[in-house]
Amino acid sequence: MQSLRFFTLAAIIALLSAILALGLTGGARAQETVQFSSADGRTQLIGYFFLPAKLSSARPAIVLMHGRAGAYSSLAKGSYTAATLSQRHRAWASYWAANGFAALLVDGFGPRGYPAGFGRNSYKDRPDELDETVARPQDAYGALAYLRGRPEVDAARVGLMGWSNGGSATLAALMQNAPGSDYAPLGGLHFQAGLALYPGCTLKEKVKAGLKSSAPIRVLAASDDDEVSPKICETLTRRSRESGTDIAITIYPGAMHSFDDPGKERQSHAPNRAATEDAYRQAIAFFSEKLKP
Template sequence: MRTMPSILLAAALLALPASGLAAVRTQDEGGPPTMSTARAPAPERVVFRSLDDAQTELVAYLYTPANVEGPAPAVVLMHGRAGAYSSLADGVYDVTTLTMRHRYWAQYWADRGYYALVVDSFGPRGYPGGFGRGSYGDRPDAVNEVTVRPLDAYGALRYLRTLPGVDDDRIGLMGWSNGGSAALATMADDKPGDMSRRGFRAGLAMYPACGLHNRFGRTGYSTYAPVRVFMGTDDEEVSHDRCRDLIGTARARGNDVTFTSYRGASHSFDDPGRRRQSVAANARATADVREQAAIFFTEALAPRQP
């Protein structure tokens, strides 16, 4: 298993000046985007390097916001254990076979003026179809959500900061299930340097598994930026109470973190498909989390005060 020093090294790399990467933008440079009448382009397949030891070349799908001119915020999207693609992909792994949930949320953010980057962590490592339920103990270290996938998130962050249309100081992170666990590990305050300036501005974790390989058992979990966690009480894959306790303890220690619990909602409650949304508790939770997520990123990714 890879160890946390790899993440520390990656964080240190992020602290180094990069070619074409401006220092943190001021409010004047990164103010509210100007609206235009341009039509949103189709999602674009892009590649960039993870910050893992192998410098894995990752595949991702970039959704560009419509009707925006000037520096815009961005969101990195991290898939769950089933991977980025639909179970009906039938060997075709591209933007056309992204899951309904990933397509929905990427477009959701793009429609609100954000660049949205759906990162495929599994396909480039030989597992495009992801992993089945109950396979946790059999998954390879190459896709570990605590020691490896955060390095993918930071690779995505570095990539977005090379794009001229992205405000490099207003980038958030969102993940589901295994990707939600990766988001929690990514946002953990265990990295050198001022990550509140060089890292993600905020993180959203949807129904993550909160064991996190016992990484924070001794020190306790803390974050370098605001984090919000959303989970249903009837989650059938991961422990609702374990996450509630992890985030509750972090909040008690002064971290800007919250845990929102949806009574009766299941794992993957926000999947827009008919099967999940036919459950009333899931539909209610989905409507609320969409609103809460939009409010959170509007506030957390706002231009900094000078």
């Protein structure tokens, strides 16, 4: 299998262009639309499941948690399907599959009536049923439980990755020292590693002293983020490390929120391009070490 781990940003965008234009998935099979239950016991979720083109054994997997704008393109125009997934989500999921991982993108907003997500500065107006420290971690563990039943996946080697609000959900799903934070499905299976891109790190003030987690965590943040505070994430990371958690943060100078969006608007900004390239490098190195594909 050809590895993409040393691809430049230009190569990543070229791969994405092929996916969008021709329906290709590089080293990945076409995605499968699946349904599974959230660990909340009430919500039936939608997911998009990506697999490597060649499977000789059960693969490690990564659960992907979208941000506040949802799983779909802003151009979806009311059609919310695999065909209208956002470029960023399709690029990352295809990248993981091409590198030997299964990937499951969870749509946690659509099944609850908000497929188009939310705009900027809307945090206070979002319903409690989408709470990133309660509901969305339960969605992540519902995805883990679903993967447990897939013969293509080694359920003991599953990581969690999220963007923005989904990055916050990633951190919340991995914390073990806050009230009500035991989201693991029956059997106690946990995520083995977590990667959060530009998350909001206040986490409803649940872990001011730092979060404790048995899973290693990496945070990738942007210095010029105008939606969330990288300084709060830096403080949370320091306090969490002092509590014994294997956690580290990278703050990209000059980069903006959603720096890895493949669209022209974000990638025309040089610091975003540099951050995106490094994010792909760090992500593949981190999950390759922790999940051993």
